[in-house]
Amino acid sequence: MISGPILALDGVSKSYGDVLAIDDVSLNIAVGEVFALIGENGAGKSTIVKMMSGEIAPSRGTIRVLGEKVAFSSPRDALARGISVVHQHYALVPDFTVAENFALGTAPLGRLDRSALNRRIRTLAASVGVEIDPDALVGSLDVAGQQKIEILKALAREPRFLILDEPAAVLSPEDADRLFLAIERIRRQGISVVLVTHRLADVFRICDRVAVMRMGRLVVEGDVTNFAPEDLISLMMTGERGAALPSQPCARAATATAARGDTPVLQVRDLELHRANGSVAVRSMSFDLAAGEILAVAGVEGNGQTELVRSIAGLERQACGSIGFSALEGELSSHSPQALRQAGLAHVPEDRIHDGIVLTQSLAENLLLGHLHHPAFVRKGVIRRDSVVRQTTQVIQDYGIRTTGPMQPIGRLSGGNQQKLVLAREFMNDPCLLLAAHPSRGLDIRTSALVQGLLIEHRDRGAAILLVSADLDEIWAIADRVIVLSDTRMHGPVPIHETTRQEVGAWMAGH
């Protein structure tokens, strides 16, 4: 048996330009242990995984495999050293059968020996205690089934070291149980497993040791038995164990409540949401959103926030349940996104680059998007260039956008300045319902404060705002009430001043 760590990171750092994504991290992973790497979004977990798997090279520090210093130049090098990764996004061909996906890249170019292939898949599956039909079409399988194939594919390469990136995040509790049993069997085969997760339940279920990352640094590393769930939550969020998390009540909440109207602007009842791959994201959620209030949706990403916002924006249809918008008659999904916008809905999308702006077009043209019916900008189908440019110049001044002028392609601007234009556009018609998905993500402190100030300003003017955010600081700073999505369930809504960060953190972690 080999002694010493199978994989060791020694003082590893990674910087992108001026930004230090990973700062001096050292980790040792022993043979046959299940090691948890936890942290909030953006803590640096995936950068660590990418370095372990050879996708990127560290800027400083060394990586050792079985004591030997290595410099991976591609995932292939890492594979050759016995390091396999199961990514969050599966690399499968949906039109192929399980067996065909399995054979891809490993089978010889000649005739496929399907019966041998099927036997091999069944043997591998049995070795970790799962069942799989080699002839099933991958596109017809659910997430859990597709994940099984990815794990089996990784195991087929006979790795010594298996990295699972957020494996349980998208699974139902039953499927997660099966996954954990399989991991247990993989460990017994002497394979080390690194589990990247932000679900604490997973850590205490199957992991031997845990490392907590926060803002690119390793906060702590140790045996799981040395920690209580509260410790880990506190470490993930503040970097200190047992820190008293600030939970002062929101001073403005009382005044805001007074401004609320009687009928809610948005009424959500028994909503069931499915992910694009068909899995259940949220089983049932109901809430009201009143005028003059900010309702925050907290939770680890991928728990249905995206689907919720897109459903309310009219961009996709919920699986079950109803959404009512006070400005329009009947079920919200019976109206087109354009009708919703004209009725006063505004949407700051989560994915700014793909859904928010057209990179190659100018600021003025981007400001015009969604306002093409506005008589001030378009008359008889012809764009009134002067008035659009004037309006854009005004917006550039009001929002302090750093640009060479209204005709500059928006793709040249920094993310924060792009986001300011998106907000300006969405606020232009004084919406009565604003959906803001991660509006200040990736922005510097000053711009974040500006964005939050704008949300408060419009809330006080009577707008109903649904704020999706992964940042508890932001939620505590501006929201009136909060709901948490985790494990297909909805917690809350609860007024901010009646809850604590610990409680919300525990809900997020699925407790």
Place this chain on the structure above:
Amino acid sequence: MDQVVVVAAIASGIRFAMPILFAALGETVSEKAGVLNVGIEGIMLIGAFLAVLISVQTGSPWVGLLAAIAGGIALGLLHGWMVVVLKVDQIVSGIALVVLGAGLSGFGYRLALDGGAVRVPGFRQLDLGLLSHLPVVGPVLFSQHFLAYVGIALAFALGFMLRRTGLGLTIRAVGETPEAAAAAGIEIDRVRLCCAAFGGSLAGIGGAFLSTAQLAGFVENMVSGRGFIALACVVFSRWRPVGALFAALAFGIADAAQVRMQALYPDIPYQAFIILPFVIALLAMTMPGGAARGPAQLGRPFRRG
């Protein structure tokens, strides 16, 4: 029409189908890997010209065929280089290839052969003795050119390759989900370049068949739309080589029939007959099967990361 005319139409229809079949088979493989080549018309013209030129100079249609294959590979690689390496729009590069092929073959023909008629040592029809003299089946099945049998066998072989071999799996994955194929360690661009070259080589054979087996000699723009009919065959067959065989046969027989009908019905303007295969192609596209989904990444360049 009496039986003799029908049998002759079918027999020559098979011959008419072959240039389309070769081009369509090559295009099927190329498109399966995600490379759309609308320029096969141009490659066929180059193939037709090179086959005539080299056969005349060497006296052997086989050497001419090799030259056509080499020319096809060169143009297929040119297209591949443009769209796979340089990520040029596939339609634009393909159309450039049509123009390039027409220009080069026409110019080369005038330059090398003075644009005049030449006696081409073409492929002869096989004579299988007794078999070839059987009524009906003799002329239809046993009196074709050797290359025609190669083409039909190739359709089945490529069908098997795409469905049942590791190579086929690789090609399909590259056209369907290149990210997954890349993650499995497959070099996407290399596979696509090879498939583009293979498609070009078969289009070259198609052109050579046209000028040295179906006809005997080169005329400017002699391919006259067969490259585009081949593209239609690929879609109509839902990217299945054996399906492409039947689609090509349908067009070939329609083409052969229209030639005969021109003579039978002199009152009808002959143009009405000439467009017949194209009308069939258009109608075929509107049928339910014609709208089937092709390779998901057809026409899209692969960019890492």
